Amino acid sequence: MTNIPYKIYLEESEMPRQWQNIRAFMKELPDPMLNPATMKPCTAEDLAPVFCDKLIEQELNDIDPYIDIPQPVLDFYHMYRPSPLVRAYNLERELNTPAHIYYKFEGNNTSGSHKLNSAVPQVYYAKEQGITQVTTETGAGQWGTAMAMACGFFKMDLTVYMVKVSAEQKPYRKAIMETYGAKVIPSPSNTTEVGRKILSQYPETGGSLGCAISEAVEKARQNDNCRYVLGSVLNHVTLHQSIIGLETQIALDKYGIQPDMIIGCAGGGSNLAGLITPFICQRLQGKNNIRFIAVEPASCPSLTRGRYAYDFGDTGRTTPLLKMYTLGSGFIPSPNHAGGLRYHGMNPILSKLYHDGYLEARAVEQSKVFAAAQTFIRAEGTLPAPESCHALKVAMDEAIRCRETGEAKTILFGLTGTGYFDLAAYQAFNEGKMTDYIPTDADLQPGFASLPQV
Numbered sequence: 001m002t003n004i005p006y007k008i009y010l011e012e013s014e015m016p017r018q019w020q021n022i023r024a025f026m027k028e029l030p031d032p033m034l035n036p037a038t039m040k041p042c043t044a045e046d047l048a049p050v051f052c053d054k055l056i057e058q059e060l061n062d063i064d065p066y067i068d069i070p071q072p073v074l075d076f077y078h079m080y081r082p083s084p085l086v087r088a089y090n091l092e093r094e095l096n097t098p099a100h101i102y103y104k105f106e107g108n109n110t111s112g113s114h115k116l117n118s119a120v121p122q123v124y125y126a127k128e129q130g131i132t133q134v135t136t137e138t139g140a141g142q143w144g145t146a147m148a149m150a151c152g153f154f155k156m157d158l159t160v161y162m163v164k165v166s167a168e169q170k171p172y173r174k175a176i177m178e179t180y181g182a183k184v185i186p187s188p189s190n191t192t193e194v195g196r197k198i199l200s201q202y203p204e205t206g207g208s209l210g211c212a213i214s215e216a217v218e219k220a221r222q223n224d225n226c227r228y229v230l231g232s233v234l235n236h237v238t239l240h241q242s243i244i245g246l247e248t249q250i251a252l253d254k255y256g257i258q259p260d261m262i263i264g265c266a267g268g269g270s271n272l273a274g275l276i277t278p279f280i281c282q283r284l285q286g287k288n289n290i291r292f293i294a295v296e297p298a299s300c301p302s303l304t305r306g307r308y309a310y311d312f313g314d315t316g317r318t319t320p321l322l323k324m325y326t327l328g329s330g331f332i333p334s335p336n337h338a339g340g341l342r343y344h345g346m347n348p349i350l351s352k353l354y355h356d357g358y359l360e361a362r363a364v365e366q367s368k369v370f371a372a373a374q375t376f377i378r379a380e381g382t383l384p385a386p387e388s389c390h391a392l393k394v395a396m397d398e399a400i401r402c403r404e405t406g407e408a409k410t411i412l413f414g415l416t417g418t419g420y421f422d423l424a425a426y427q428a429f430n431e432g433k434m435t436d437y438i439p440t441d442a443d444l445q446p447g448f449a450s451l452p453q454v
């Protein structure tokens with residue numbers, strides 16, 4: 001057996017030149033997106049006022065197994081990809097486990113997360129279509145920063161509606177987005193009709209992703225030259241994020257490594273879906289027996305405690321209906337939760353895979369997540385984003401289980417980003433001020449009551 005290095009880097013020339021489309025491999029497709037006005041599956045025409053054409057084509061494509069990555073997108077990717085696959089030898093030693101632990105590290109770019117993988121093609125396609133402005137929302141700030149980077153590069157106007165609590169907790173996120181040229185508006189705001197309505201109903205609200213989406217979509221609908229972009233949940237985002245899994249597969253194959261389980265944090269589900277893409281496609285063809293585990297915060301448990309139902313993607317109930325595990329678009333997550341991963345719903349592809357038993361899910365409390373992060377940081381040196389630490393926590397739990405059973409399992413997890421903008425949360429943890437919030441069933445009721453009748 002060859003010695004496996006601490007970091008497995010790929011050559012630029014080894015980077016995949018195509019994305020992989022999970023839906024072309026699914027025997028049973030997720031239920032289609034519905035137009036809430038007609039209750040019929042959304043057509044490209046329905047989506048055209050909101051999204052740019054190429055992305056709509058990708059969104060509705062369940063035929064092509066692979067889709068070419070345009071050269072200008074590859075040229076941008078080359079500034080920060082291929083990303084390393086790291087063998088966490090020091091963590092293994094620290095945990096005294098026979099398990100082999102690997103993580104795919106997506107924090108090696110200034111925006112600090114995997115979100116840039118989809119921001120770049122989304123801005124590129126909008127530009128190609130002659131669109132001059134894009135709008136979006138951001139929660140913890142990574143998507144907004146990724147979009148600001150992509151828009152700065154392709155010279156596109158960007159307005160970001162940033163969830164108000166995050167804007168207050170992370171002033172430097174706003175500063176970096178503005179440095180790349182974006183306009184940042186805390187949400188809910190009085191710049192949109194839906195924002196004004198939410199503010200009049202809930203004047204004290206710290207905002208939510210669902211609400212910021214409503215504001216960004218409204219702005220896109222009002223302007224012909226403007227389109228909306230979304231950083232997670234949708235099929236085309238999943239497609240772009242497949243670059244994570246495809247690179248991982250090439251790196252693993254170089255050393256003949258076979259993962260026993262692949263673990264990812266799940267907010268809207270895009271990094272996890274991207275990481276598992278080539279492996280789940282093989283699994284769907286009966287070619288492996290890997291366990292796939294989604295990890296979500298106990299404070300926003302859409303897979304483990306949500307309903308599998310048609311729901312709106314936003315609080316303002318303006319988007320198409322998606323069939324997904326959801327807490328209801330009326331769910332407003334607790335402001336005490338530190339990281340992202342606060343979205344009320346889950347990627348429809350992952351929802352379907354979970355429903356059909358291909359994917360497992362676990363919910364973890366943030367204080368335990370940060371305790372795991374502390375062990376990891378001291379052993380491995382890297383400062384991860386709190387979101388990523390949800391996956392890390394379960395990877396460590398599995399490695400500790402291996403210590404007890406003596407099994408040398410191969411555990412792979414996605415380390416989606418860096419935590420430099422999350423130091424207020426680390427500080428709260430260090431000072432013993434971090435608390436956990438687990439909604440009661442009664443707390444979840446209003447969200448479920450908000451589900452549309454389909």
Ligand SMILES: *Cc1c(COP(=O)(O)O)cnc(C)c1O
Nearest residue numbers: 142232267268269270271387417
């Ligand atoms: C946005 C984000 C996530 C969660 O989003 P997904 O769509 O579930 O991938 C996870 N980690 C980081 C660092 C993020 O920025």
